[in-house]
Amino acid sequence: MASDIEVIRDPAKMRARAEALRRDGQRIGVVPTMGYLHEGHLSLLRLARRQCDVLVVTIFVNPTQFGPNEDLARYPRDEQGDLDKARQCGADIGFCPDVGSMYPAGYQTYVTVEEIAQPLCGAVRPGHFRGVATVVTKLFHTTLPHVAVFGQKDYQQLALLRRMCVDLDFGVELIGAPIVREPDGLALSSRNVYLSEPERAQAVCLWQGLTAARQRFDSGVRQVGTLLETARTAIDAAALARTEYVELRDAETLEEIVGDVDRPAVLAAAVRIGTTRLIDNTLLTP
DSSP states (O other): OGGGSEEEOOHHHHHHHHHHHHHTTOOEEEEEEOSOOOHHHHHHHHHHHTTOSEEEEEEOOOGGGSOTTSSTTTOOOOHHHHHHHHHHTTOOEEEOOOHHHHSOTTOOOOOOOOGGGSSTHHHHSTTHHHHHHHHHHHHHHHHOOSEEEEETTSHHHHHHHHHHHHHTTOOOEEEEEOOOBOTTSOBOOGGGGGOOHHHHHHHTHHHHHHHHHHHHHHTTOOBHHHHHHHHHHHHHTSTTEEEEEEEEEETTTOOBOOSBOOSOEEEEEEEEETTEEEEEEEEEOO
């Protein structure tokens, strides 16, 4: 039950707790989340639990990664339910700061990762990855983890954070966890709750498009244009879907691949179904 989880709200107290754990030789794992935990988040917690002695889940809806017209105010929240679920997955500490403690008056320092933040979601959500990099930096400085687990559904975020950890010498091992899906293939997301019944029925078009392209890749097709057209055709067949992007990128650098897929690649897509923005991806390895 959540009564068994240690809840810390003050960043200074969290850091002091983490420092004490490290002095005692404990290996700390952290799973950063914005709450409203679903089975995808719980899979991250279970994976992290196997990698550490003390598991910290962070629950913080980070305002700096939302644009001015995005869904910060209505983003779903259920802290008590989140703590219950996290405890059942083996979390020892819930770090649940408020906005004022994370971004005190006069706050003006941000972390920017350059090229890898520019394409895909970075192109349509300006400032988003600056907010992500900043809050994860702060969470790492506060929880002092040896290992952190992130989901591969947010593939660009994972690639960006790996780059940041190398560039800034964090010494944190980042583990990417597989995407968890509904039976029909839709990737689990806290934002799926926004979908109406007709929208939910068509949201699966995203995975159908990626799957169609991957099947052609597995059959030997390597031409980027053909693979992208295959994915887009399947996605565009859904009347309610408005495609933001479908792109093939280098799996590590996220540089655009042209011609043929000749190295590990990520096929990534984003669509809007009604007012809900959904992202998904699949890896293609020659």
